[in-house]
Amino acid sequence: MQLLNKRPESLIDVPMHYCPGCGHGIVHRVIAEVMDELDIRKRTIGIAPVGCAVFADVYFNCDMIQGPHGRGPAEATGIKRAKPDTIVFSYQGDGDLASIGMAEIVHAAIRSENITVIFINNAIYGMTGGQQAPTTMPGQKTTTNPAGRDPKLAGYPIRVCEMLATLDGPAYIERVSVHNVANVLKAKRAIKKAFKTQNDGLGFSLVEVVSPCPTGWNLTPLKACEYVDKVMIPYYPLGVYKDITQSKSDISDSKKVLDKESVEK
Numbered sequence: 059m060q061l062l063n064k065r066p067e068s069l070i071d072v073p074m075h076y077c078p079g080c081g082h083g084i085v086h087r088v089i090a091e092v093m094d095e096l097d098i099r100k101r102t103i104g105i106a107p108v109g110c111a112v113f114a115d116v117y118f119n120c121d122m123i124q125g126p127h128g129r130g131p132a133e134a135t136g137i138k139r140a141k142p143d144t145i146v147f148s149y150q151g152d153g154d155l156a157s158i159g160m161a162e163i164v165h166a167a168i169r170s171e172n173i174t175v176i177f178i179n180n181a182i183y184g185m186t187g188g189q190q191a192p193t194t195m196p197g198q199k200t201t202t203n204p205a206g207r208d209p210k211l212a213g214y215p216i217r218v219c220e221m222l223a224t225l226d227g228p229a230y231i232e233r234v235s236v237h238n239v240a241n242v243l244k245a246k247r248a249i250k251k252a253f254k255t256q257n258d259g260l261g262f263s264l265v266e267v268v269s270p271c272p273t274g275w276n277l278t279p280l281k282a283c284e285y286v287d288k289v290m291i292p293y294y295p296l297g298v299y300k301d302i303t304q305s306k307s308d309i310s311d312s313k314k315v316l317d318k319e320s321v322e323k
């Protein structure tokens with residue numbers, strides 16, 4: 059277990075640009091602790107998104123690349139297939155993954171690419187000034203719908219975990235949050251499991267993190283955490299949506315010993 063006051067080696071010691079109360083910094087720290095604990099930093103390649111986390115490559119102490127908006131899963135696919143011994147993660151927000159990058163995430167998941175995706179759901183486009191995102195809550199006010207999202211006009215928010223869990227490809231999908239300490243610890247367990255799933259060669263893993271955006275929501279950091287708890291989580295329930303890692307692991311083990319009966323079982 060990482061000492062609370064010790065900076066993970068996988069996180070560079072520079073000030074972050076995130077707003078006070080933003081969830082991105084917490085998730086960065088959690089990913090860095092997981093990289094340290096699994097001892098995978100030197101062979102990890104991360105993909106920074108377009109969005110508020112666009113400077114993620116400045117913060118993570120591993121190889122990082124930056125690509126076009128929404129294309130993280132496609133870039134991760136290319137890297138992982140060319141260099142299977144690496145650990146590849148794509149870090150994406152809701153505009154990046156659930157809007158312009160929807161095709162890439164769905165097809166990477168259905169192909170069960172052996173990559174890990176960390177999806178930050180803060181229900182708004184933070185970097186560009188607080189416009190409506192695919193994940194914006196019904197009734198939530200944004201700069202592009204100041205009267206609040208009306209599903210009759212703007213449709214309903216996308217539940218990414220539920221949608222991807224219907225596909226045959228993914229090995230592990232979980233939704234977590236970082237609005238209090240207990241949930242940060244659960245988020246870390248989920249992110250660690252996602253990286254281990256990839257490390258064990260079991261296929262596609264995704265962790266959605268419901269995350270506060272006090273600036274985009276025009277709330278204090280404390281009120282933003284309450285908004286996550288009272289408004290977002292009822293619509294985006296936390297939990298495991300798909301986990302077939304155990305059965306995939308059993309098949310993988312039985313293949314290793316080439317025992318026909320075990321493989322069939």
Ligand code: SF4
Pocket residue numbers: 075076077078079080081082110180184185270271272273274
């Ligand atoms: S706008 Fe929102 S998501 Fe972006 S850095 Fe600020 S709090 Fe974080």
